[in-house]
Amino acid sequence: MSDDLRTLIESGVKLVNKRLDIPSLYKRYGINDDRTAVLTITSPKGNIGFSIQNGKLVMGPVPKPTVEIVVSEKTIWAIVTRKLTFTEAFFDGQIELIGPHSLRDFIIFQKVISEFGHVFYGD
Amino acid sequence: MFTIFVISTKGGVGKSSISVALASVLSKNGKVGLLDADVTNPCINILLGIDKTEIKASDLIEPIEIGKLKVFSTAFLLDDKNIPVLWKGEKRRRLLEQYIADINWGNLDYMVVDLPPGTSDEPLFIMESINSNCGAVVVTTPWDISINNVRKAISMCKKLNVPIIGVIENMSGFKCPNCGQVFDTGNQDKVPNLCKEFYLNYLGKIPLDFNIATDGDVGNTNTLENNTNFLSIVSKILTYILEESQIVR
Numbered sequence: 001m002s003d004d005l006r007t008l009i010e011s012g013v014k015l016v017n018k019r020l021d022i023p024s025l026y027k028r029y030g031i032n033d034d035r036t037a038v039l040t041i042t043s044p045k046g047n048i049g050f051s052i053q054n055g056k057l058v059m060g061p062v063p064k065p066t067v068e069i070v071v072s073e074k075t076i077w078a079i080v081t082r083k084l085t086f087t088e089a090f091f092d093g094q095i096e097l098i099g100p101h102s103l104r105d106f107i108i109f110q111k112v113i114s115e116f117g118h119v120f121y122g123d
Numbered sequence: 124m125f126t127i128f129v130i131s132t133k134g135g136v137g138k139s140s141i142s143v144a145l146a147s148v149l150s151k152n153g154k155v156g157l158l159d160a161d162v163t164n165p166c167i168n169i170l171l172g173i174d175k176t177e178i179k180a181s182d183l184i185e186p187i188e189i190g191k192l193k194v195f196s197t198a199f200l201l202d203d204k205n206i207p208v209l210w211k212g213e214k215r216r217r218l219l220e221q222y223i224a225d226i227n228w229g230n231l232d233y234m235v236v237d238l239p240p241g242t243s244d245e246p247l248f249i250m251e252s253i254n255s256n257c258g259a260v261v262v263t264t265p266w267d268i269s270i271n272n273v274r275k276a277i278s279m280c281k282k283l284n285v286p287i288i289g290v291i292e293n294m295s296g297f298k299c300p301n302c303g304q305v306f307d308t309g310n311q312d313k314v315p316n317l318c319k320e321f322y323l324n325y326l327g328k329i330p331l332d333f334n335i336a337t338d339g340d341v342g343n344t345n346t347l348e349n350n351t352n353f354l355s356i357v358s359k360i361l362t363y364i365l366e367e368s369q370i371v372r
Contacts, residue, residue: 029179029180029181030179030180030181030182031181032181032182085202085203085206087200087201087202087203087206088203088206091200091201091206091207091208091209091210092206092207092208092209093209093210093214101221101225102217102221103184103200103218103221103222103225104180104182104183104184104221104225106200107178107179107180107184107200108180110200110202114202
């Protein structure tokens with residue numbers, strides 16, 4: 001994992017927790033509290049990721065998440081530099097959503113990213 | 124709920140237009156679901172005039188509602204129409220599984236499934252998953268290139284024990300946009316003969332009508348929905364469903 005991406009993700013997680021009210025986001029989109037999501041960014045040098053649990057983003061995984069999003073470092077860079085959209089990456093197979101209700105979770109992530117992606121985009 | 128599969132192994136024969144018009148007509152008297160099962164080339168959004176839409180998802184995914192019609196298509200998930208779906212079979216199968224289980228279809232009287240051409244993943248999975256209280260409507264044009272192809276669709280339904288409601292002969296004859304006269308384009312006996320060969324109901328023919336094609340571009344299927352031949356076909360489909368449900372009872 002490149003140091004740049006690690007810094008970006010760690011800073012992004014801090015910013016999201018500071019600026020965004022995740023419980024209200026859950027309420028707005030009808031997301032149940034028992035839902036947990038993990039984003040894992042894969043890289044030959046090691047994986048990194050964060051989870052959504054108890055209304056906060058935390059670095060690292062949670063046991064048995066309801067959905068796991070697996071994406072490569074290369075794809076994440078393409079998304080944060082706006083060369084690729086989340087939807088495009090999902091449908092061309094660069095993002096894997098692992099979980100029994102991955103479509104529902106994709107729709108929720110699509111909304112969340114369109115609304116809050118600016119934190120990671122650096123806008 | 125009775126599920127109607129609109130099937131043809133040949134592409135471009137009018138399955139989607141027929142699916143949309145059939146669902147629309149049925150929804151005038153009942154609650155109807157319309158599922159675009161063509162994951163890689165969805166198009167019912169165009170025929171329904173739905174350009175961009177916001178899909179809601181909480182515990183279940185909400186379909187788009189147009190009166191008593193509930194609709195879902197992969198096109199509703201793509202925020203850019205140039206995005207291709209580059210998924211292999213297993214991923215498409217998992218998506219369709221969720222189209223059946225995770226969409227809030229509610230209590231429906233009819234579900235119309237617009238199947239993509241071919242005999243592989245999507246039609247195979249859908250017909251294997253919904254295998255009771257269902258029937259297939261086979262769509263073909265009167266030309267050998269289509270007829271020889273839909274033989275496979277017919278055989279597929281038979282192998283999967285999906286009853287065939289009947290065969291629609293689409294784009295049969297050309298309706299002049301100026302005088303309204305329908306000109307015979309030949310091959311009149313081919314689809315009825317196919318039905319005889321397989322002991323299937325011949326549901327009727329729909330002419331190649333310029334207005335049916337242009338309706339699609341402006342997001343409706345009004346000409347088809349009001350075509351007397353088409354309405355007669357819908358009536359035959361409903362009679363079949365009614366008779367089948369009485370047999371089941």
